[in-house]
Each structure stands twice: as structure tokens, then as C-alpha cells.
Amino acid sequence: MKTLLLTALMFCTLQNIKAQKLKKMENNQQSRAAITEVLENHYFKGIYEGDISKLSPIYYNGTLLFGDIKGQPYAKILEQYLDGVAHRQSPKDSGKPFKGEIVDIRVINSIAVAEVKVKMYEFNYHEFLSFHQIDGKWLIVNKMISDVNE
Template structure:
């Protein structure tokens, strides 16, 4: 009798663990899909078109940007970055090639990191974008960039 009860308990526990893992996988897939949409429909498009309004919707207001561009240190607040985007010719208007590519997205609960590449003007940026899910929306909370040789 004890063996039967222990077996039943173990079976129920295993089923519960499988259900939790399946829920977590589904949640991660949904989060990855949501972040992919943010990147493709707002981030890449906003950079390409120079659309500051679209970009400001996907960044947390306190976002900081760090890295290096052509070997020089790069550090900006979100306000400085958006001002630069607003006051430059957009890649779309320049007629030069532009490409945004998602390399990887890793999600852990309400945080995520997206690794992307952005080719624009004469730059090849390799970027790490930190996301946090705030009020149900995935927002960029930190941006790290490095201009790499092709």
C-alpha cells in the first residue's frame, strides 16, 4: 500500500514539474516573440527611419548607452542618443545600406538580453540590449555597442 501511495505521489509530482516546465517554455517563447517584435517593428525600423517617437516608446526613460565607436569610448544618456537620432540624416534618407539582424535573445523571467547587429552608414555595430518587462511591456533598459570591423 505504501509503495502504491509513494508511486502515485511521485507520478503527480513529476506531472506537475513537467507542466511547470512547459508553462515556463511557453512563457519564454512568448517573451522571445514579443522582444523580436520590439526589435523588428520598432528598434530597427526606428533607427532606419530616424523615428525618435517610435524609439522612445521602447526605451526605459533612464536607459544608458555605452560602448565604443571607431575605437573611441561611447557613453550617452537616452536623451542624448535620441537627440542625435533626431538631428542626423536617417539611414533611409541617406540611401546607404541598412541591415538589422537578431543574433540571439535570452529570457530569464522578466529580464532578457538581445544580441543584435546593425549595419548603417559606414558602421557595423554589434550590440547587447538589456530588456526588462515593465507593466507588461518589454523595454530596453541598457544598450552596449561596439563598432566592429567587417
């Protein structure tokens, strides 16, 4: 009888653990899908078109941007970055090639990091974008960028 009860208890515990893992995997997949949508439909398109109305809503107001461009330090606050995008010739208008690529997205609960590549003009940017889920929306809270030779 004890063996039967112990076996039943272990079975129920294992099923509960499997259900929790499945739920976590589903949430992870949903989060990855939501971040992919932000990157493809707002981030890459906003950069390509020079459209800050697509870019502004996906950034947290206090976002900082750091890195290096052609070996030079790069540090901007969000307002400086968006102003630069608004006042430059967009890759779309330049007629030059543009490519945005998602390399990886890692999600843990309400935080995530997306590794992306952006090729535009003579630059090959390798970027790490930190996301945080705020009020149900995935927002970029930090951007690290480096221009690499490829």
C-alpha cells in the same frame, strides 16, 4: 499498498514538474516573441527611418548607452542618443544599405538580453540590449554598443 501510494505520489510530482517547465517554456517563447516584435517593428525601423516616435516608447527613461565607436569611448544618456537620431540623416534618406539582425535573445523571468547587429553607413555595430518587463511591456534599460570590423 505503500508502493502503490509512493508510485502515485511520484507520478503526480513528475507531472507537476513537467507542467511547470512547459508553462515556463511557453512564457519564455511569448517573451522572446514580444522582444522580437519590439526589435523588428520599433528598434530597427526607428533607427532606419530616424523616427524617434518609434524609438522613444521602447526605452526606459533612465536608459544609458555605452560602448566604443571606431575605437573611441561612447557614453550617452537616452536624451542625447534620441536627439542625435532625430538630427542626423536617416539611413533610409541616405539611400545607403541598412540591416538589422537579431543574433540571440535570452530571457529569465522579467529580464532579458538581446544580442543584435546593425549595419548602417560605414558602421557594423554589435550590440547588447538589456530589457526589463515593466508594466507588461518589454523596455530597453541599457544599451552596449561596439563598432566591429566584419
